Amino acid sequence: MSGAPEGNVEARPATEVAMSAQSAGFAESLRAAGGAKLARSAGFAKSAQSIEVLILGGGIIGLSSAWEAAKRGFRVTVLEAEEFGGQASGAAAGMLAPFSENTESPDAFFRLCADSHARYPDWVRELEELTGRSVELRGSGSLNVAFHEADFLSLRARLEWQSRYGTGFELLGASELRRLEPELSEQALGALYCPGESHVFAPKLVGALEEACRRAGVRLVAHAGRVAGLERVAGTGVAVRTAGAGSWLADRVVVCAGAWSGFVREWLPVDVPVHPIRGQICAYDGKGGRIRHMIFSSQAYWVGKKDGSLVCGASEDVAGFERSVTEQGIGRLTRWSGRAMPYLRDVSPSRGWAGLRPATLDGWPLIGSVPEAPELILACGHYRNGILLSPATAAIVGDLLQGKNDGYGNVFGIERFSPAGTTRRGLG
Numbered sequence: 001m002s003g004a005p006e007g008n009v010e011a012r013p014a015t016e017v018a019m020s021a022q023s024a025g026f027a028e029s030l031r032a033a034g035g036a037k038l039a040r041s042a043g044f045a046k047s048a049q050s051i052e053v054l055i056l057g058g059g060i061i062g063l064s065s066a067w068e069a070a071k072r073g074f075r076v077t078v079l080e081a082e083e084f085g086g087q088a089s090g091a092a093a094g095m096l097a098p099f100s101e102n103t104e105s106p107d108a109f110f111r112l113c114a115d116s117h118a119r120y121p122d123w124v125r126e127l128e129e130l131t132g133r134s135v136e137l138r139g140s141g142s143l144n145v146a147f148h149e150a151d152f153l154s155l156r157a158r159l160e161w162q163s164r165y166g167t168g169f170e171l172l173g174a175s176e177l178r179r180l181e182p183e184l185s186e187q188a189l190g191a192l193y194c195p196g197e198s199h200v201f202a203p204k205l206v207g208a209l210e211e212a213c214r215r216a217g218v219r220l221v222a223h224a225g226r227v228a229g230l231e232r233v234a235g236t237g238v239a240v241r242t243a244g245a246g247s248w249l250a251d252r253v254v255v256c257a258g259a260w261s262g263f264v265r266e267w268l269p270v271d272v273p274v275h276p277i278r279g280q281i282c283a284y285d286g287k288g289g290r291i292r293h294m295i296f297s298s299q300a301y302w303v304g305k306k307d308g309s310l311v312c313g314a315s316e317d318v319a320g321f322e323r324s325v326t327e328q329g330i331g332r333l334t335r336w337s338g339r340a341m342p343y344l345r346d347v348s349p350s351r352g353w354a355g356l357r358p359a360t361l362d363g364w365p366l367i368g369s370v371p372e373a374p375e376l377i378l379a380c381g382h383y384r385n386g387i388l389l390s391p392a393t394a395a396i397v398g399d400l401l402q403g404k405n406d407g408y409g410n411v412f413g414i415e416r417f418s419p420a421g422t423t424r425r426g427l428g
């Protein structure tokens with residue numbers, strides 16, 4: 001993982017004087033110290049090559065946005081509080097499931113998921129060619145399994161609308177299902193088959209993105225610590241002070257701090273309503289080869305990885321910023337694994353881990369500029385789908401940096417949580 005600042009882009013860290021400045025008015029201190037180059041204008045008249053973009057957070061969203069911004073000519077720095085990919089992105093199962101994750105209707109969130117999924121093959125090809133690393137993209141397809149007659153109701157409803165957006169969907173009966181997945185238990189009554197869904201190995205994807213950023217000239221700073229000051233600099237940009245990597249000045253700041261993104265409210269009058277939802281997950285080494293598809297049920301999912309492991313996830317619990325696994329959380333997954341696949345009945349998972357999903361009040365991500373501070377762009381709150389949504393999010397961040405609109409009528413913007421805001425779920 002990356003350490004001290006490196007890369008071939010001109011640095012804009014602030015001076016020692018600034019680093020010791022207190023949070024109130026520290027941008028003023030930076031300016032007075034004269035050691036940091038402040039942008040003259042935050043307007044879009046400047047060319048991308050002269051615009052400094054500071055990305056806060058080095059998970060999948062920060063890294064993919066950084067790579068995209070660098071490809072579009074911006075000068076990009078990523079400050080990661082700890083290790084790149086060390087939080088939710090490294091913990092994820094890596095499923096790319098726009099249909100299984102959208103069971104109700106083809107709304108804007110479904111369109112975003114489908115758009116991102118459609119981008120994946122080319123995005124991964126470019127990433128793998130550039131870095132020489134495989135991210136193990138596999139078009140396994142998925143099976144949403146019914147263990148109760150009542151489950152068929154929602155599967156039928158899904159089949160009806162989802163088959164307009166993809167091909168090969170099928171509602172399978174028990175015998176057809178077992179032909180596709182012989183290891184499923186007799187209790188599996190049928191399934192909705194969705195051949196288009198796929199998955200990646202999330203830690204490898206994060207590693208490849210880190211490498212792609214490096215090759216694209218992005219300055220990567222790990223162990224920067226938490227933000228200890230963030231201040232708008234009148235008409236020019238934003239000053240950011242970190243606990244571990246000094247102070248930085250930039251024309252634009254993109255907040256990609258996952259479950260921690262609410263930190264912004266400590267420094268600016270902007271409430272970023274993101275909170276952590278813990279996901280506990282486990283893996284059975286050597287057991288993945290017997291399962292051919294991603295399998296979803298109402299209680300758990302299973303996905304076989306190239307290394308032979310079978311990943312089973314995941315709990316959704318409220319535990320603050322606690323990332324430990326519990327006996328109860330992993331125990332529930334183990335019981336369900338044995339029920340769904342009898343060959344796992346007496347097998348304990350080889351390992352368990354947990355990550356903190358960045359959740360918003362309505363389950364949709366927050367992607368957009370902040371009206372009260374237009375130099376600030378939010379790209380956070382991706383909850384259960386940050387891996388799936390990374391190429392589309394990066395493209396939107398790139399567009400916003402270039403002063404374009406997001407192509408979605410700003411429905412993912414923070415305005416939806418303001419008192420005057422309107423959302424699909426009637427918040428505000």
Ligand SMILES: Cc1cc2nc3c(=O)[nH]c(=O)nc-3n(C[C@H](O)[C@H](O)[C@H](O)COP(=O)(O)OP(=O)(O)OC[C@H]3O[C@@H](n4cnc5c(N)ncnc54)[C@H](O)[C@@H]3O)c2cc1C
Nearest residue numbers: 057059061081087089093094095258279355385386387388
């Ligand atoms: C168990 C589990 C399974 C999942 N499975 C899937 C899946 O199959 N498919 C899918 O699409 N999604 C999945 N997800 C969701 C997905 O992992 C997240 O939506 C995604 O990783 C969010 O990415 P991120 O970059 O926003 O957040 P993170 O990966 O959490 O990255 C945020 C980064 O910001 C850093 N940071 C925090 N504060 C600061 C600060 N002040 N300054 C600088 N850096 C800071 C953190 O250290 C962290 O590295 C899963 C999540 C979990 C927990």
